Amino acid sequence: MGAVGTIAELDRRFGTPGVAKVVAGNGGLPKVCITSAQTEGEMYLHGAHVTSWKPGGEEVLFVSSRSRWEDGRAIRGGVPVCFPWFGDKADDPKAPAHGFARTKAWQLESIVRGGDAVTVSMFTESDESTKRWWAADFRLFHRATFGRELSLELVLTNTGERALRFEEALHAYYRVGQIERVRVRGLDGVYYVDKTDRNQKKTQQGDIVITTETDRVYLNTEHEVELEDPVLRRSVHVAKENSLTSVVWNPWVQKARALSDLGDDEWKQMICIEASNVGDFAVDLAPGRQHTTKAIVSVANL
Numbered sequence: 001m002g003a004v005g006t007i008a009e010l011d012r013r014f015g016t017p018g019v020a021k022v023v024a025g026n027g028g029l030p031k032v033c034i035t036s037a038q039t040e041g042e043m044y045l046h047g048a049h050v051t052s053w054k055p056g057g058e059e060v061l062f063v064s065s066r067s068r069w070e071d072g073r074a075i076r077g078g079v080p081v082c083f084p085w086f087g088d089k090a091d092d093p094k095a096p097a098h099g100f101a102r103t104k105a106w107q108l109e110s111i112v113r114g115g116d117a118v119t120v121s122m123f124t125e126s127d128e129s130t131k132r133w134w135a136a137d138f139r140l141f142h143r144a145t146f147g148r149e150l151s152l153e154l155v156l157t158n159t160g161e162r163a164l165r166f167e168e169a170l171h172a173y174y175r176v177g178q179i180e181r182v183r184v185r186g187l188d189g190v191y192y193v194d195k196t197d198r199n200q201k202k203t204q205q206g207d208i209v210i211t212t213e214t215d216r217v218y219l220n221t222e223h224e225v226e227l228e229d230p231v232l233r234r235s236v237h238v239a240k241e242n243s244l245t246s247v248v249w250n251p252w253v254q255k256a257r258a259l260s261d262l263g264d265d266e267w268k269q270m271i272c273i274e275a276s277n278v279g280d281f282a283v284d285l286a287p288g289r290q291h292t293t294k295a296i297v298s299v300a301n302l
């Protein structure tokens with residue numbers, strides 16, 4: 001099951017003329033390019049990382065012009081997969097932020113056409129490199145369906161004999177016209193942890209408007225979130241399943257300057273809205289059991 005191999009071999013095995021091809025992307029990293037009547041999309045085997053989705057020809061995701069494209073480094077933008085911990089690892093400050101999944105080379109399992117949509121499935125599993133940081137035995141699939149909507153599914157199986165606990169996030173970067181002018185709806189009245197203010201617990205009042213560095217974990221919410229963008233004249237809707245936290249992030253000026261793989265002014269063109277299960281909402285999974293988290297993204301014109 002699944003395939004590694006040269007880009008040409010992967011394209012020979014999984015490519016479908018006019019629909020999907022495997023090519024060398026940035027940094028020579030293999031990527032799957034999708035073209036259909038409704039959309040275009042891209043997904044790297046590096047981190048099973050979706051880097052582009054263009055329903056109707058308009059790009060919805062943000063990718064930094066300064067992103068790194070190399071083994072061991074996370075791509076800045078698109079949809080990084082954070083797993084099996086979020087942020088810093090509680091018991092090991094040396095461990096890579098947001099886990100190891102986003103910097104690992106995943107295997108391509110299948111590319112399947114369904115109507116006007118195309119589903120790309122990739123997976124990774126426990127091995128020597130993961131056990132360095134995390135003892136569990138697991139297999140993790142990321143299935144991305146590119147169509148009028150973008151559907152992202154993280155499917156984890158505990159392949160071991162002991163229960164495991166994990167955090168996860170589909171850490172999506174959305175392209176916006178001008179950050180100060182967007183509004184994020186759907187989290188009114190929801191509790192959140194403010195990571196810019198000593199992890200204080202607060203309650204969201206009305207829409208989220210970004211006026212400074214924003215780093216919040218919204219708790220115990222399955223609400224759909226709407227990102228309204230008057231400059232790009234569109235609204236992006238993020239629905240989700242089996243996800244009890246939503247993270248909203250914009251680095252603003254100083255944090256953006258401190259990130260070497262983000263252009264100094266690029267914070268104005270991005271916002272992260274992340275379907276996730278983090279912190280107190282980490283998931284426990286018994287041996288042999290499976291857990292699926294899903295985000296469904298759609299776009300409407302304003």
Ligand code: TA6
Binds near residue numbers: 074171272
């Ligand atoms: O999702 C928000 C966040 O956890 C922020 O705290 C910020 O650090 C961001 O992720 C980016 O993290 P990264 O490790 O990709 O630089």
